[in-house]
Each structure stands twice: as C-alpha cells, then as structure tokens.
Amino acid sequence: MMIKKASGLIQMTNKLTRSQRAIYNYLLFVVKEELRSNQNQRRFEANITDIKKYTGAQNNTHIKESILQMQEVKVSFNVLGKSKKDWNFKKDIGLIIDVDIQEEGFVSFSMEEKLITAIDYPDMFGLVDLKVIKGMQSKHSIALYEFISDYLKIGKKRVYLDDFKVLMGIDPQKGYKRFCDLNSRVINPAIKEINEKTSIVLAVEPIHRGRKVTALEFRFIYKDEAIHQQKQFSKKEQFVRYRDEVYKEAAGRPVFVYKNRDVVVDKHPKKQKIMVGYKTPNGVEWYSDKEALTVWEILIQNKTAVDAKLWEYHCEDLRF
Numbered sequence: 001m002m003i004k005k006a007s008g009l010i011q012m013t014n015k016l017t018r019s020q021r022a023i024y025n026y027l028l029f030v031v032k033e034e035l036r037s038n039q040n041q042r043r044f045e046a047n048i049t050d051i052k053k054y055t056g057a058q059n060n061t062h063i064k065e066s067i068l069q070m071q072e073v074k075v076s077f078n079v080l081g082k083s084k085k086d087w088n089f090k091k092d093i094g095l096i097i098d099v100d101i102q103e104e105g106f107v108s109f110s111m112e113e114k115l116i117t118a119i120d121y122p123d124m125f126g127l128v129d130l131k132v133i134k135g136m137q138s139k140h141s142i143a144l145y146e147f148i149s150d151y152l153k154i155g156k157k158r159v160y161l162d163d164f165k166v167l168m169g170i171d172p173q174k175g176y177k178r179f180c181d182l183n184s185r186v187i188n189p190a191i192k193e194i195n196e197k198t199s200i201v202l203a204v205e206p207i208h209r210g211r212k213v214t215a216l217e218f219r220f221i222y223k224d225e226a227i228h229q230q231k232q233f234s235k236k237e238q239f240v241r242y243r244d245e246v247y248k249e250a251a252g253r254p255v256f257v258y259k260n261r262d263v264v265v266d267k268h269p270k271k272q273k274i275m276v277g278y279k280t281p282n283g284v285e286w287y288s289d290k291e292a293l294t295v296w297e298i299l300i301q302n303k304t305a306v307d308a309k310l311w312e313y314h315c316e317d318l319r320f
Helices: 018-037 048-055 060-070 113-120 130-134 139-149 161-168 179-197 223-232 235-250 289-301 303-318
Strands: 002-006 044-047 097-101 106-110 125-129 156-160 200-209 212-222 256-258 261-267 274-280 283-286
Touching: 002 018, 018 044, 018 048, 018 060, 018 113, 018 130, 018 139, 044 048, 048 060, 048 106, 048 130, 060 097, 060 106, 125 130, 125 139, 130 139, 139 156, 139 161, 139 179, 139 200, 139 212, 156 161, 161 179, 161 212, 179 200, 179 303, 212 223, 235 261, 235 274, 235 289, 235 303, 256 289, 256 303, 274 289, 289 303
Parallel strands: none
Antiparallel strands: 002 125, 044 106, 097 106, 156 212, 200 212, 256 261, 261 274, 274 283
16 A cells, blocks of 8 residues: 655654654545545544554554554654655644544544645655555665655655654764664664565665765665566676675675685786785785686685675774
8 A cells, every 4th residue: 555655754753653653644645535525624533453464563552552652643744855845834743643442443633734735735756655665674765765755756765864763863063973873773673674564665875974884875765676677687798797896895804604714806006907815924815816716716606605704894984
C-alpha cells in the first residue's frame, strides 16, 4: 500500500519511535483518503485493527499509548528545504492533536490546518510503501528508506552529516561524535535492512573534508536495474574494480589470513602493478599468477570479512 508522502513530512526531525513512525504513516494515509472523499473533513478516524494490519504493531494498549504520546511530540519539517512550500508556519508543531481513543476500537484525531493542507497538496513527494515499513525493525531504517524514496528518480543524494543525524533523530552535537560509531550502529544496519527488505539497492560514500567526514552521498537504484547494470560488466571488469578498491583502502596492510599468512594487496615495486602477496619478516612475498588466482577467489568468497577489514583501516586513517 503506497502513500504519496510530502517531502516536507519525510524530511522531519525524527523524534518518533519505530512504532510511532509506522503508525503515523498509516494515519497520514487515513487523512489523505478521507480528504479525497470530503475536502472539508477536519476530524479523522482510524481503526486499530487496520493499524495493526498495516504497521506490524500487535498490542492494542501499545498502539493507543503511542498515538497519545504523539500529541506531545514536537517536530520541525522540511529540514533540508527540498519543498518550496511554506513550512515555517511553526518551527516545532505537534504531529496530531485532539486524540480521542474510543471504546469501539477506533481512534479519532485532528491535525493543524496548515499541516493538513501540506499533506493534501504536496508540491514534492516520495512514494512510501507501508508494507515495506511494516517489515522494518529500526526507526533509522524507516527514516532512511523514506529519505531515499524522496530522491529515487535522481538515483543519488548528498546530505551534510549533521542534517543526516537530524533526519535519523540524533542530536548533531551530542550523538555519535565518532563517525565510525555512527556508521556501525546506524548507517550500516539501516542500509543492510533496506537492501534486504525493499526493491532498492542502496550504498553510501562518506565525503571528507581533510580527515573529517562532513557529508554522506547515497546512491540507490531499483534492484532489477542494478542486475541489468551488473550484467554490463564482464567478470574481468568486476575483478579490476574490486582489486583497485582493496588496494586503495588497505594500502599494503593485511586484508585476510590465508594458510596462516597475512594476505596483502599492494603495488609491486618493480613491476609497478597491483598484485597480491603475503607478509614475511623480510617484506612481501608475491604469489605467482596461478597462486594469485586462487587467493583472489578466496578473498572474493570472503568479501564480507575483507570489507570489514577495509572499513577498520578506513576508520584508523580518519584518526577520530
């Protein structure tokens, strides 16, 4: 079940829990559907059974409490300024107001007038799949999924690191001061969940100013398009790209242990080409061409472990 979610709503300060964000998305769907029937509607009603069906929430009491608590949550919208509409009607406003929990299993609520207008007539929007969100376990995954859905036609989006933290519900000044912590606890798990549970392939590249990460560039594409693109590269081209990536990040440091030897990928001092070898007390011993093929097969088969080592070196090089 898809919803056209206004960009200004997607790009809000993420002060909601995982369950609240999923529930709020369903409430937005209810508002849009009821406004379609009656443009003058200002009080809306949601069935708790439907909320459970489309959000994954199972406990009636938890759902009611989550909705009641949302009245107290104040957020800022359009934090990246994508929407050209006037979202400055209030810096921090409530997501919903005047909640009434009815005994019959329904929840009625209202919203700020200007917020209703923004929901009903978005100048820019992302297509958000409520079924996808239902299956997600993290509030960060949901927020990132919505964020990239807002730019899917473009295929990439660069965002300042502090703005990204705001979108994830993290204090830019106090939360995750070390980028490696942010990456391992927020970014990577969210990307992994999106890649596993959606029709999108997502990757990220940290953007540096000196040694400091100041921004993130996300690249994304539908999986069927990614498969098509992958077929355009021969196995040799894929290998060369991966070899160059390992060489660039590891810079001659061990990337894997094979037969009790620390495998390295570095430039041969005489041949001046990237080769694979192993550390010895006297320097690097280079594999023969035949041995190198076997070692590269091992490295590719253990790509997850190799990539983890590369990221470890990346963090060391940042020195913070």
